[in-house]
Amino acid sequence: MLERHHPAPLENREVIIRVRGIEVGFGEKTILKDLDLDVYRGEILGFVGASGQGKSVLTRAILGLVPKRAGTIEVLGQNLDELSSSERRLMERHWGVLFQQGALFSALTVKQNVQVPMREHLDLSDRLLDELAMLKIEMVGLKPDAADKLPSELSGGMIKRAALARALALDPDIVFLDEPTSGLDPIGAGEFDELIATLQRTLGLTVFMVTHDLDSLYTVCDRIAALGEGKILAEGPIEAMLASDHPWLRSYFHGKRARAALAGGA
Amino acid sequence: MAQGTLAHEPQLKIERAGNKVTAVLAGPWTAEHARVVETLAGEIAAQADRHHLIIDLAGVQRLDTLGAWVLDRTRHELGGSGLVSDFVNATPEQGILLNEVAYRGFQELPKPKPSRFVDFLVDVGRTVAEAGNDLVRGVAFLGQLVSAFVRVLLNPRRFRGSAVVNQLEQIAYRGVPIIVLISFLVGAIVAQQGIFQLVKFGATPFVVDLIGILVMRELGVLLTSIMVAGRSGSAFTAEIGSMKMREEIDALRVMGLDPIEVLILPRILALIIGLPLLTFLASIAALLGGGVTAWVYGDISPDVFLTRLKASIALNTFMVGLIKAPFMAMIIGIIATLEGLAVAGSAESLGRHVTSSVVKAIFMVIVLDGVFAMFFAAIRY
Ligand SMILES: Nc1ncnc2c1ncn2[C@@H]1O[C@H](COP(=O)(O)OP(=O)(O)O)[C@@H](O)[C@H]1O
Ligand SMILES: [Mg+2]
Numbered sequence: 325m326l327e328r329h330h331p332a333p334l335e336n337r338e339v340i341i342r343v344r345g346i347e348v349g350f351g352e353k354t355i356l357k358d359l360d361l362d363v364y365r366g367e368i369l370g371f372v373g374a375s376g377q378g379k380s381v382l383t384r385a386i387l388g389l390v391p392k393r394a395g396t397i398e399v400l401g402q403n404l405d406e407l408s409s410s411e412r413r414l415m416e417r418h419w420g421v422l423f424q425q426g427a428l429f430s431a432l433t434v435k436q437n438v439q440v441p442m443r444e445h446l447d448l449s450d451r452l453l454d455e456l457a458m459l460k461i462e463m464v465g466l467k468p469d470a471a472d473k474l475p476s477e478l479s480g481g482m483i484k485r486a487a488l489a490r491a492l493a494l495d496p497d498i499v500f501l502d503e504p505t506s507g508l509d510p511i512g513a514g515e516f517d518e519l520i521a522t523l524q525r526t527l528g529l530t531v532f533m534v535t536h537d538l539d540s541l542y543t544v545c546d547r548i549a550a551l552g553e554g555k556i557l558a559e560g561p562i563e564a565m566l567a568s569d570h571p572w573l574r575s576y577f578h579g580k581r582a583r584a585a586l587a588g589g590a
Numbered sequence: 591m592a593q594g595t596l597a598h599e600p601q602l603k604i605e606r607a608g609n610k611v612t613a614v615l616a617g618p619w620t621a622e623h624a625r626v627v628e629t630l631a632g633e634i635a636a637q638a639d640r641h642h643l644i645i646d647l648a649g650v651q652r653l654d655t656l657g658a659w660v661l662d663r664t665r666h667e668l669g670g671s672g673l674v675s676d677f678v679n680a681t682p683e684q685g686i687l688l689n690e691v692a693y694r695g696f697q698e699l700p701k702p703k704p705s706r707f708v709d710f711l712v713d714v715g716r717t718v719a720e721a722g723n724d725l726v727r728g729v730a731f732l733g734q735l736v737s738a739f740v741r742v743l744l745n746p747r748r749f750r751g752s753a754v755v756n757q758l759e760q761i762a763y764r765g766v767p768i769i770v771l772i773s774f775l776v777g778a779i780v781a782q783q784g785i786f787q788l789v790k791f792g793a794t795p796f797v798v799d800l801i802g803i804l805v806m807r808e809l810g811v812l813l814t815s816i817m818v819a820g821r822s823g824s825a826f827t828a829e830i831g832s833m834k835m836r837e838e839i840d841a842l843r844v845m846g847l848d849p850i851e852v853l854i855l856p857r858i859l860a861l862i863i864g865l866p867l868l869t870f871l872a873s874i875a876a877l878l879g880g881g882v883t884a885w886v887y888g889d890i891s892p893d894v895f896l897t898r899l900k901a902s903i904a905l906n907t908f909m910v911g912l913i914k915a916p917f918m919a920m921i922i923g924i925i926a927t928l929e930g931l932a933v934a935g936s937a938e939s940l941g942r943h944v945t946s947s948v949v950k951a952i953f954m955v956i957v958l959d960g961v962f963a964m965f966f967a968a969i970r971y
Pocket of ligand 2 (some may be wrong): 379381
């Protein structure tokens with residue numbers, strides 16, 4: 325079992341992502357409305373919510389991939405709307421993203437995938453470029469012979485790991501993980517959770533993790549935020565979630581699956 | 591940090607005391623400064639000769655995987671020549687990182703030595719073998735197609751009429767404007783060149799025979815086939831290929847649906863119906879283009895043009911062009927399908943197969959046209 329680490333009390337910690345009053349919609353439909361969220365440096369935040377509530381949309385809005393209609397987003401103390409394009413590029417070095425489907429470049433090998441952001445943002449010697457890519461590939465628990473494989477030759481779990489290696493290529497401060505363990509078997513998912521916790525400790529990462537996996541919520545997340553009706557329904561440690569009396573949270577955290585995870589995880 | 595001012599670059603100071611060398615590091619040892627980090631690490635190695643090395647991390651503001659890797663690599667390489675070195679004053683986080691990143695060599699996977707000449711021979715051999723395989727696969731696929739067609743004929747409820755109509759719209763109806771335009775222009779150009787040459791012999795009116803026979807027998811069907819291979823063959827390969835990439839074809843199979851029946855037969859049927867129709871339109875457009883040029887440029891009035899045209903072409907001239915069209919459609923459809931089904935994994939592979947679908951289809955259309963020319967000459971049709 326993983327050793328739970330104990331982050332500093334909330335009030336002393338730096339807010340690394342500050343979302344205020346954000347509104348996102350497509351056409352007539354409003355997905356997120358007046359949503360506030362804080363993510364603290366060095367924590368693993370689990371982000372839950374029923375399917376289709378807009379978890380991926382919020383992640384994409386923070387990353388600037390979908391336009392927002394109102395609100396501000398500050399990352400590392402900088403308002404993303406006020407950045408010049410060169411500041412924006414610098415900002416992009418501070419975050420890494422693991423997309424829901426992995427989004428590895430299909431024409432490149434795993435190693436070349438990991439090297440894409442390195443080539444783009446860093447000035448490295450050929451030797452270091454190679455060594456560093458191999459190091460990241462090993463750090464995410466892939467065998468060295470996976471390095472020269474194409475994404476189409478990898479299993480689902482390996483794709484997630486390779487995509488994580490690419491997300492970590494620049495030693496980011498923040499990593500966004502969109503359902504990293506969905507589609508993995510329970511043991512593979514457990515190992516992936518453990519990997520994220522280990523990497524979080526070694527690299528001092530802040531992790532924003534969209535997940536449906538109750539085991540992940542129990543074992544690796546420091547704090548949980550629940551999304552529903554376009555807003556944050558509740559946030560706080562798992563105990564706060566269990567105590568909440570919102571109907572969706574109650575059925576989510578007190579259902580049969582949840583009790584099983586609680587028995588196994590606590 | 592301990593330092594009063596923040597350094598913007600990694601820094602190194604070497605201090606010697608007795609048999610010990612201390613490398614005092616400061617500043618950010620991170621990937622942004624990869625070149626400096628590597629140079630300084632080289633300097634540490636050079637200075638540390640024959641001494642006990644201490645690497646003091648007290649002044650390091652930031653250490654990332656790259657910094658830790660290069661430092662540990664240096665330490666490891668010095669260790670190889672029997673020199674002891676230690677890290678001191680690392681924060682707990684830096685300690686964890688240095689541990690995790692502990693240097694290890696990555697053995698190079700052996701790469702085959704390239705030889706241009708051998709590569710060339712291998713390439714030629716492979717191309718020839720591939721062409722042979724293509725032929726076999728094409729014939730085998732034709733068999734599957736015919737058997738699917740027979741199955742549908744025996745059980746007409748399985749015939750997907752709406753899919754055929756849908757494809758007909760894509761292949762034929764939407765292709766009309768561009769195919770008509772191009773045929774009109776080519777007809778006009780051929781007429782202009784014909785008049786230009788024939789006028790030297792005082793035989794200008796023969797341009798009508800030239801246009802009539804050329805367009806009906808060859809140009810109409812060739813232009814149409816080439817345009818359809820470019821327009822619809824490529825789309826067809828891309829559709830089948832991306833469905834293959836996303837396992838949609840396998841999904842059809844496991845649901846008990848035959849991909850050939852569901853996806854391919856409607857498209858090929860639509861091609862077989864659509865291509866002759868387009869050929870007809872293209873021929874009319876080319877004749878029109880030729881007629882307009884003959885009138886404007888060669889002073890052949892429409893009346894004369896039509897009379898001569900009637901005399902020079904017979905039903906068989908028209909039929910020769912039209913008979914070829916369904917065969918061209920088959921060739922284009924089969925090549926497009928096979929290329930689509932050969933797509934594997936990457937987006938790049940999809941692009942490659944779309945290109946090769948168009949190139950092979952156009953090539954085969956021309957080859958087939960040549961075969962038909964010999965055939966019709968032999969039977970004097
Ligand atoms: N690009 C888009 N255009 C229109 N609607 C979208 C788009 N992206 C997402 N949506 C809608 O937003 C809602 C939230 O989607 P998503 O964030 O993917 O859900 P989840 O919480 O499962 O990740 C869904 O109803 C989806 O249909
Ligand atoms: Mg999602």
